[in-house]
Amino acid sequence: xxxxxxxxxxxxxxxxxxxxxxxxxxxxxxxxxxxxxxxxxxxxxxxxxxxxxxxxxxxxxxxxxxxxxxxxxxxxxxxxxxxxxxxxxxxxxxxxxxxxxxxxxxxxxxxxxxxxxxxxxxxxxxxxxxxxxxxxxxxxxxxxxxxxxxxxxxxxxxxxxxxxxxxxxxxxxxxxxxxxxxxxxxxxxxxxxxxxxxxxxxxxxxxxxxxxxxxxxxxxxxxxxxxx
Numbered sequence: 756x757x758x759x760x761x762x763x764x765x766x767x768x769x770x771x772x773x774x775x776x777x778x779x780x781x782x783x784x785x786x787x788x789x790x791x792x793x794x795x796x797x798x799x800x801x802x803x804x805x806x807x808x809x810x811x812x813x814x815x816x817x818x819x820x821x822x823x824x825x826x827x828x829x830x831x832x833x834x835x836x837x838x839x840x841x842x843x844x845x846x847x848x849x850x851x852x853x854x855x856x857x858x859x860x861x862x863x864x865x866x867x868x869x870x871x872x873x874x875x876x877x878x879x880x881x882x883x884x885x886x887x888x889x890x891x892x893x894x895x896x897x898x899x900x901x902x903x904x905x906x907x908x909x910x911x912x913x914x915x916x917x918x919x920x921x922x923x924x925x926x927x928x929x930x931x932x933x934x935x936x937x938x939x940x941x942x943x944x945x946x947x948x949x950x951x952x953x954x955x956x957x958x959x960x961x962x963x964x965x966x967x968x969x970x971x972x973x974x975x976x977x978x979x980x981x982x983x
Contacts, residue, residue, distance in 0.1 A: 780888060787885035787897045791828055792904035792916050794878045798824045800912030812874075819869040825909040831871055831879050832905075834861075836898055839883070 797805050798813060805813070820827055838861070862879075865871045886897050900923060907915030930937035 783885040783888035784893065784897065785885075787882050788901060788904065789916065790878050790882050790885070791832060791901050792908040792919075793913075794875065795824055795828055795905050796908035796912040796916060799909060804913075813872075816872045816874050820872050821869070824875075825905070827871055827875055828878075828905060829902075831865075831875055832882070832901065835879055835883060 798817070802810065817824065817827075862871075862876045866873050866876060882901070886894050903923075904916055904919050907919040909915075911918065924938070928936070928938045
């Protein structure tokens with residue numbers, strides 16, 4: 756999973772640009788996964804964490820919404836996922852345009868009808884953007900896992916988010932892809948691969964050895980090249 760944060764098109768552009776893209780994708784992943792759950796936890800359970808001024812803004816925004824924040828967030832994200840799936844089958848460039856226009860129209864109409872708060876619409880927009888900034892293979896996983904996070908946040912607040920994260924991490928650590936642990940190099944821990952491949956990576960033309968987590972027979976990336 757960690758390698759999905761790497762952008763292959765940037766690997767030949769030195770070390771700074773791949774690191775920057777990797778950090779942006781990691782932040783996007785965390786926003787897509789935790790933003791809705793944190794919003795539910797802070798508004799419904801751990802209200803004391805919110806600063807007073809921000810809490811007053813959120814409370815005044817939700818004053819006209821007739822149901823709890825859990826129902827509001829679940830309804831908003833279920834409709835968002837339905838809308839995303841429906842527009843993905845529209846041919847050509849009509850799909851993205853319909854997605855943008857439809858989201859704006861529906862969001863504005865729902866806010867004016869006091870069916871959802873404007874704060875929750877902002878959270879939904881941030882979550883949707885963060886989801887599609889990650890690799891495509893991760894988008895469905897993020898869209899599915901946010902629902903257990905939301906339920907856990909509604910029940911136990913931030914503590915529930917931590918418990919759900921532990922369960923999710925244990926599940927990921929038990930998976931393998933082509934014999935390689937899915938959570939490698941974080942689980943099992945490989946400090947060399949974390950530093951050289953995850954946190955910092957050389958230009959692909961300067962890389963001489965493959966990462967140890969692949970357990971490959973040929974350890975060198977350019978074996979037989981007279982320049983290696």
